[in-house]
Amino acid sequence: MTAILWQLVQVVLALATAPLVTGYVRFVKARLNGRRGPSVLQPYRDLYRLVQKEAVVAHSASWIFHAAPYVVFASAWLAACLIPTFTTNIFLAPAADLIALVALLAVGRFWLALAGMDVGTAFGGIGASREMLIASLAEPAMLMVTFSLSLVSGTTQPAQIIAFVLGGNVGIEVSLGLALAAMVMVAIAENGRIPIDNPSTHLELTMVHEAMVLEYSGRHLAMIEAAAMVKLTLYMALIACLFAPWGMAQPGADFPAIAIGMASFMLKLFVLASGLALFETAIAKMRVFRYADFLGGALLLGLLATIFLYVSEAV
Amino acid sequence: MLQALSYDLAHLIGATVLMAGFGLLYQRRLFAVLNTFSFQALALAAAAAWQAHVQHAPHLYFTAGIALVFKAMIVPFALHWLVERLGIHRTVETALSIGWTMIIGVALVALSILLVLPVTAKAAALTRESLALAMSVVLLGMLMMITRRNAVTQVVGFMALENGLILAAVSAKGMPLVVEISVAFSVLVAMTLFGIFFFRIRERFDSLDLNYIETFRGDRQ
């Protein structure tokens, strides 16, 4: 029963904190650039403003264009509901493991790419083609990270991995460090952050994610922006829960433990968001044709993480 | 528990050296290669210092010092200055594409793990991991030497190889003459560097005479 309660809390929490995280990242980036920057709550206002506006749809668009924003948003939100954030005792935990999570995000990406190609402009094609290149390397890297985690903990369910780590069975493993590095690279690529993609660019030829959604406006754009924010929060929550699960409440925990779980989750989001802002400010965006090197590196790091487990006798 | 932690930390630092080795293979710009090499030497210094602390072997602090001062600061700075002065091409020329180089690198790491595991079956897991890491760094250094066309990057590869040997030496408990070996290798590297650059200078200017070379400075025309 409590599992359902915490699941509902998580559903609301995932949606409610997502714009805050994005707003905070923009705020820190602005300050690091020497600007005052918009308020941390600005993304909420942006989303509200967008849904009030009329949606302009191109003549050549089909039903996919209309349906895609909702599918993308629903898949991102669903994925965010499946990751343990402040407690592992959530109702939907057995419905999907890490592999299913990756595939769920792939659903969103599939529809977004199709939406980009739907109108029949060159920009949509640019976005879709680059996004699929990134996906075709980032997804395997993520699966290799899952492989190492599953070899270490014997399971692919996030809740069980957390239970294993919190049970004190794992020391500081080189493999986990490598897996963390690979996962961070994948997270950067999947969320379209620098150095893969500049989320605030206005030049179409440098766009990846923005190019796919160039035609969207009004409530459709609001859904897609919201989906991107939820996805960012989701990846941060995933990194936090898999590699730094301390503070999380386990099944059967009482209310103080839940409160500690919430607080530690917020703290982890804060740290990761600050880190992301710092990293984005320090590095320049890379050329499209270097994506394969970067993400191939992530894939090889994931592979190395798996191989290293043998030498450290953790397997 | 504390011992396990100290071993874990040693392996973590060793893994950083290995990652820097991969980083060396990944870079396409010469200055980035030099910076990555500094980072690798820094990590090596940290590894040597940590081993000095854990093994209670103070002479390893000297090795750490040599790695820090000579390899992390002096050599990269000198190479940086030489590259600028001689106008050497700043992109790394590769004999094999970077993707394939990285794949071969991973295969070499797998090879060294495969080799180390049966040989040290009786030894503790900690020695195995350090040996595997060190051997991987050596092999990656060699890989860098054979897949790069530029003399500077080949020298950096050689020094990376040497970093791997030093890592192995400091990780093995009670290895004698580590400091002496470090100094000897450093002198060897310095001589090699000088040799290469004198060769290039002579090739470019047809003379090693500094008076003659100085007439090529822009402000004297």
Added chain:
Amino acid sequence: MRRAQPGGWAPMLIAAALLALPLLSLFAIFAGRKDATHGVVYAGAFLCSVALISAGLEHLGNHWGPPALVLPFGLPWLSAHFRVDNLSALFLLIVNVPAAAASAFAVGYSHHLPERRRVTPFYPMFLFGMNAVLVADDAFVFLVAWEFMSLASWLMVLADHRSSVNRKAAMVYLTMAVFGTFCLLPAFGLLAGGGGDYTFASMRLHSLGPLAGALVVLLALMGAGSKAGLVPLHAWLPLAHPAAPSHVSALMSGVMTKVALYGLIRILFDLHGHVGWQWGAAMMVVGGISAVMGVLYAVMQDDVKTLLAYSTVENVGIVVIGLGLAIAFKDDGEKSLAALALVAGLYHMINHAVFKSLLFLGAGSVIAATGQRSLAALGGLLKRMPWTGAAFLMGAAAISALPPLNGFVSEWLVLQSLFKGPAVPHWAMKFGVPVVGALFALAAALAGTCFVRCFGIGFLGRPRSVEAAEATDVTFGMRWSMAALAGLCVVLGAIPVRITDALSVVVQPLIGTGFAVSSDLGWPFLSPVSNTRGSYSGTVLVMVGLSLFGIAIALVHRLGTRATRAADSWDCGTPEDNPATQYTGQSFAQPLRRSFGATIFRARESVVMPQPGDDSPARHKATMIDPIWTGLYERLARVVDAVAERVNRMQYLTVRRYLLMMFCTLVFLLLVVAVRQQQ
């Protein structure tokens, strides 16, 4: 006819269908001139398929012991044996469900085929051959049926023989088919030993020495593997599958490859029984390479049917990864893991048969509506052909392994068994499994890219040719056959536990233990081994996902406005109505071509810009080679040519030289006899 055991209606239905199919062929040959014949023949084939489906379902459902049937045909000292066991019954379903859909499709589609009189007579024979392979219980029937299958499909590949591309395709196909049988013959010979009894029952009892055993595995892999499409023996697939008419391609790609894999499973798991783990590891590596190479080739293709054929190579690779894992686990005694891997492989075979046929039928609809096969001439078809488009989208989503459809479930199971791979205590496996896992993951991700490209360029955007702009959707029968397959994709993804339970029954006699799904969480959850190990529920995800979808729509419409306005697309201020400005298939694949293709395919691009003042167009040229074709096949062909040149000289010898040859042969044989007598 003797009956060994009662088996319900299944044997009767199978026998009736297998007798009816050749009769349908004869009917098509003699009554070919009338238009209605084609419809009748395909309808008849549909009914036979349905009969076979019922037989398969009945057999699996009732768990009858395998009834055997011996017919008085065959070699003089051997009758023809037929047998239906659980594996055959499963494959009867895998073969006949797409066959039924394709037959229903062909009733309408055959009107669009100018060469249909050369296709219809051989179609029932093709079905006959495939089904007879599945129920064969001795090597003779197996191989004769195999040959029927190959030859019938070859004749259909050659239906439009005026095109030189098709003739080349048929030539390559025939060569590879002959090669396949050439490998299978000695394999069966070795399995039977010297006894002369070629029934499968005796092969099971005969034990093989190590050399013979290894040879059997190698020959089976080459023979069945070439028919299934394993790299490097896949080269005929992308030539032959596109050359045949679409309903035939659907069966060749979706079903005939499964029959080949059936042969592989039958030989490796049933008849041989003791395959070493090294072969399993080798199969995994070959499967992984096939998967990646297949999808990389697919991503570069513009011809829709060639793209789908290469995608088949990828999926066969995935299945073989599962089979290899099963063999490795079985050899090490990890029976439950072997069962998991084999169930994963079988499930993927079912899924692939369904969605590949769906995709090919969709391609057939597009070709029927537009006459175009190349992505460079399609576009905007979703608005003109909504049913075909929706069905193709479903197939594309299924093959890209998106939850909650069926493709995801089987790939999830393969991944779960891969993650357990390091349990095998051999270092080659411990290092090989992560590498194969990386290859598999790469192939799965690239498949998504491939089908986003195929569907996006082909069906979305603006039409790139007049034919695409004027396309209309296909007829009732064609639509519904595609819709049925699409519905099956959804169903197979929604009830994975039922399917794995059924597959467990199939796997039990081959591995020695069944496949257990942990029932702690209940029927919606697929949780192999144990529910803490990893679980997935498509139904729960869909239900929650749909509710979140609904909440999102409700929220948006409550907080905002529902107003929509139609306008032109964003054009940066320079209106350009030409559909040639949108992305083409080659543009979409360019980042992949540059990243992956530069080394593997030696992909090079060049742009020739005209001089200022010159108003000729700029030209962009992209070249690629097929490394396996030039590296292996062309080289082999050159060697064969050279040897043939030399041997050809024997045609022009003098009479005296011929007599000399005969004399030498005679003397040699007498020597051999003399030497052997001494021993």
